[in-house]
Amino acid sequence: MPIYHKLGNIPPKRHTQFRKDEGGLHYEQLFGTIGFDGMSSLMYHVHRPTMIREVLSETDVSPNISVAKSIKPRLLKGFDLPAEDDFLASRKVILANSDIHIGLAAPRQSLRSYFYKNADADELIFVHQGTGTLRTQLGNIPFEYGDYLVIPRGMIYQIDFDGDNNRLLFAESFHPIYTPKRYRNWFGQLLEHSPFCERDYKLPQDLETHDEKGDFVIKIKKQGVLYELLYPTHPFDVVGWDGYNFPYGFSIHNFEPITGRIHQPPPVHQTFETKAFVVCSFCPRLYDYHPEGIPAPYNHSNIDSDELLYYVDGDFMSRNNIEKGHLTLHPGGIPHGPAPGAYERSIGKTSTEELAVMIDTFRPLALTDEALKLDDGKYYQSWIE
Numbered sequence: 001m002p003i004y005h006k007l008g009n010i011p012p013k014r015h016t017q018f019r020k021d022e023g024g025l026h027y028e029q030l031f032g033t034i035g036f037d038g039m040s041s042l043m044y045h046v047h048r049p050t051m052i053r054e055v056l057s058e059t060d061v062s063p064n065i066s067v068a069k070s071i072k073p074r075l076l077k078g079f080d081l082p083a084e085d086d087f088l089a090s091r092k093v094i095l096a097n098s099d100i101h102i103g104l105a106a107p108r109q110s111l112r113s114y115f116y117k118n119a120d121a122d123e124l125i126f127v128h129q130g131t132g133t134l135r136t137q138l139g140n141i142p143f144e145y146g147d148y149l150v151i152p153r154g155m156i157y158q159i160d161f162d163g164d165n166n167r168l169l170f171a172e173s174f175h176p177i178y179t180p181k182r183y184r185n186w187f188g189q190l191l192e193h194s195p196f197c198e199r200d201y202k203l204p205q206d207l208e209t210h211d212e213k214g215d216f217v218i219k220i221k222k223q224g225v226l227y228e229l230l231y232p233t234h235p236f237d238v239v240g241w242d243g244y245n246f247p248y249g250f251s252i253h254n255f256e257p258i259t260g261r262i263h264q265p266p267p268v269h270q271t272f273e274t275k276a277f278v279v280c281s282f283c284p285r286l287y288d289y290h291p292e293g294i295p296a297p298y299n300h301s302n303i304d305s306d307e308l309l310y311y312v313d314g315d316f317m318s319r320n321n322i323e324k325g326h327l328t329l330h331p332g333g334i335p336h337g338p339a340p341g342a343y344e345r346s347i348g349k350t351s352t353e354e355l356a357v358m359i360d361t362f363r364p365l366a367l368t369d370e371a372l373k374l375d376d377g378k379y380y381q382s383w384i385e
């Protein structure tokens with residue numbers, strides 16, 4: 001996150017003595033990525049963050065790939081994924097490559113009995129159903145329908161859900177997740193033509209500082225293995241921090257669509273970027289206003305990317321028989337486009353209420369066993385007249 005933020009108490013000078021009221025020093029920790037080159041924050045703990053008491057277990061949680069290579073377009077019925085109580089157990093990876101794991105989750109319960117840290121990947125969680133609070137070492141972020149939560153790798157967190165009917169789309173990115181570079185100036189500030197600005201971000205707030213001793217389990221994901229580590233002090237013991245590396249939220253409803261006289265290409269919807277994929281937000285907007293314009297997208301060949309569209313809400317103009325929570329996967333190598341009739345149907349329409357999230361990966365995606373359970377099996381023939 002290329003803006004500076006701070007919470008709690010920090011010493012006036014970094015790497016200097018910062019004493020507790022009752023005596024003794026706070027324990028400083030640099031939290032950064034890309035070695036010492038990426039964005040970082042400095043946090044100050046009550047206790048040493050290094051006190052491993054025990055490594056309790058290790059479990060391989062790497063996704064089960066069922067279809068490693070495929071050219072078939074597919075429709076996956078995301079809401080058919082069964083709900084599960086536990087947050088981590090409920091998360092099912094459906095598509096994967098060496099850059100990204102994409103999954104769905106329907107957790108019934110808050111993550112409260114342990115802490116979680118993804119040491120491999122930045123996490124992007126899109127909240128389709130549910131409200132609650134993302135609780136992290138660096139502060140809390142309340143979330144609701146339509147929020148993207150961006151959690152940098154290494155951040156220890158828990159999640160509170162207000163109810164038990166929650167639906168999430170998530171991506172684990174093995175490259176840092178940024179906002180698109182073309183929308184930032186050379187200092188990182190979002191420019192005037194950006195479809196969102198710093199004011200739209202939900203920054204961490206209400207820093208929780210727990211000076212507690214006991215048994216605290218942190219489940220840490222590293223190289224596809226989930227390790228359970230036991231610590232003797234509460235992981236949320238930060239009294240203050242500052243810097244640039246922290247979780248944040250952004251509501252898809254705050255994305256201001258870019259429209260034009262004729263059809264605008266998908267990059268105008270771009271919201272996040274990495275080295276290996278982009279994320280776009282398709283939001284309610286006015287259609288093209290050229291008198292001869294065709295609002296539906298043209299057929300296009302995504303030769304070198306796989307295109308995944310997750311349908312959130314509204315009537316999706318370019319497709320037939322699409323429901324909330326459906327995903328369509330258009331693999332690279334072959335063209336795809338509007339469903340039969342959609343091209344013609346769109347003429348004369350002035351606006352759309354569609355809401356969708358698109359993830360385009362530059363390397364092909366493999367399908368997991370969980371994806372095949374949701375596959376309708378016939379979507380690839382849906383363009384036949």
Ligand SMILES: [Fe+2]
Nearest residue numbers: 300307330336
């Ligand atoms: Fe497309």
